[in-house]
Amino acid sequence: xxxxxxxxxxxxxxxxxxxxxxxxxxxxxxxxxxxxxxxxxxxxxxxxxxxxxxxxxxxxxxxxxxxxxxxxxxxxxx
Numbered sequence: 001x002x003x004x005x006x007x008x009x010x011x012x013x014x015x016x017x018x019x020x021x022x023x024x025x026x027x028x029x030x031x032x033x034x035x036x037x038x039x040x041x042x043x044x045x046x047x048x049x050x051x052x053x054x055x056x057x058x059x060x061x062x063x064x065x066x067x068x069x070x071x072x073x074x075x076x077x078x
Contacts, residue, residue: 046071 029036046067053063 042071 049070050063050067053066054060057063057066
């Protein structure tokens with residue numbers, strides 16, 4: 001049975017609106033792209049330190065605090 005009226009164009013309208021929303025989100029997040037890359041790099045870098053601290057003290061809160069303290073000492077300030 002063929003579709004007529006709004007039912008026929010609804011999927012195309014949705015794709016157009018969805019694409020426009022993705023482009024708008026991209027423009028909003030574009031200035032933060034460098035910061036997001038650095039955050040991803042730091043997450044990968046600190047994973048080993050966090051795992052070692054969790055294995056030794058068995059407290060995720062303490063391990064997170066030690067990881068942040070190590071990162072503050074190692075990471076150069078501006």
